[in-house]
Amino acid sequence: MNKDYDILHGSKRLEQVPVSGIRAIMTKAKKLSSEGKDVISFSAGEPDFNTPESIKEATIQALRENYTHYALNWGENELRREIAKKTYRETGVSYDPETEILVTCGGCEGINNIIYSTVDPEDEIIIFKPAFVNYDALVKAVGAKIVDINLPPENDFQIDLQEVRNKITEKTKMMIINSPNNPTGIVFKKELLAGLAELALEHNLLVFSDEIYNNLTYENAEFCSMASFPGMKERTLILNGFSKAYAMTGWRMGYVTGPKELMTKLLKNHQYTTTCIPTFLQIGVARSMNLESTLEDMDKMKKALEKRRELMLKGLSELSNISCIKPYGAFYIMVNVEKTGLTGEIFAERLLYEKYVATVPAICFGEHYGNYIRISYANSEENIIKGLERIKEFAENL
Known part of the structure; x- marks a missing residue:
């Protein structure tokens, strides 16, 4: 047996999996903050609101009732x-x-x-770009082939169904969809999602639909679940959770819904990774997630985010060398910085270290978007106003 290798190298399958660009920026921003710098974060996909009191109180009570033992692998029945x-x-x-x-x-x-x-490994997976970084990383980790469909900014990042049809082959197994979308904030039109459903049925494809921002849409934008189209529940896996709409990022509580035949496969993987999430969290959330007071708090947060969205869009529109596509969901804006003469990576890096404003270079979400940065407006109005002033100073002096 050949023993001439570096035992500290790690597995070969991770060689092509990059470190998260989002997390890299967050780490740099955190370091600057620890050094006493007044960093304004427009990078993290994290609402600055606190978890609703109803959820916290119910969870504290569940802990006092000693729900501290293993939960079912599936999750507690009450929560499901x-x-x-x-x-x-x-x-x-x-x-x-x-x-x-x-x-x-x-x-x-x-x-x-x-x-x-x-x-x-032999499968082809369609991913609509720009896209959340985890999709690419995990498809690469399992050795499958990524088929990019790059959504054009001039079409407001909407999907071209004919291009999708042209990219489907005998090896295509799955389409990954995220609406409302991270990083664009775009909500895909219902007729386009219906068209994707028809293609999935015609070509016997699985659909993985990330709907974690489904509660966060603005103006007249309509959220539509991929599983709601005829014949699609049987071939769609829906990802959702509590992090975004409930302001519970640190609780680490998500869920997947889908056909039972596939869910047993997911359960097997879940058994050997997480086993279960803390039982008292599950009981507390089960008792409070659908309470009227909880839903009222969620609605207040959504209205506040919509106001912040308008504030951010207004501020960005006043800059001559920066442009953006108006978002209708989530809490992100894709900002084009090409006219500044900088790439998104250099713009974000300099903005962080010169003005202490953290944003994410959008090349993290797709190589065709190197002239963009992603801004999150899930921060306070005070910080948005202050951050916009710093961005204006930086951009106008380039």
Whole structure:
């Protein structure tokens, strides 16, 4: 046996998996903050709101009641029943809490479970770019082929169905869709999603639909679940969770819904990664997630985010060498910095170290978007105003 190798090299399958560009920026910003710099973060996909009091109180009570032992691998029955109610209320699609809902350690574990449980090395996976970084990384990790469909800014990042049809081959197994979208904030039109559903049925494709921002749409934008189209529940895995709309990023609570035949595969992967998330968290959330007071807090946060969105768009529109596509969901804006003469990477790096404003270079989300940065407006109005002033000073002096 050949022993002439570096045992500290790590696995070969991770060689082509990059470090998250989002996390890299967040780490740099955190270091500057620890050095006493007044860093304004427009980088993290994290609302600055606190978790609703109803959820916190119910969870504290669950802890006092000693819900501190292992939960079921699937997740606590009580929580899955409440998730089923929420899902039906928001999508009109019914899921069996016993066999079609899996509770995960945040959305990221849900993505991991979906990809590792359904994708093989010979498969081709369609990803609409720009896209959340985890999709690419995990498809690469399992050795499958990524088929990019780059969404043009001039078409407001909407999908061209004919291009999708042209990219489908005999090896295409899955399409990954995210609406409302990270990083663009775009909500895909219902007729385009219906067209994707028809293609999935025609070509016998799986669909992985990341719907974690489904509660965050603005103006007249309409969220539409991929599972709601005829014949699609049977071939669609939906990712959702509590991090964004409930302001619970640190709780690490997500869930996947889908056909029971596939969910048993996800369960197997989940058993050997997370086992279960803390039981008292599940009980507390189950008792409070659908309460009227909780839903009222969620609505207040959404209205505040919409106001922040308008504030950010107004400020950016006043800059002559910066432009953006108006978002209608989530809490992100894709900003074109090409006229500044800088790439998105250099712009974001200099903005962070010269003006202490953290943004994400959009090349992280797709190589065709090197002239863009992503801005998150999930920060306070005070910080948005201050951050816009710094961006204006930086951009106008280039």
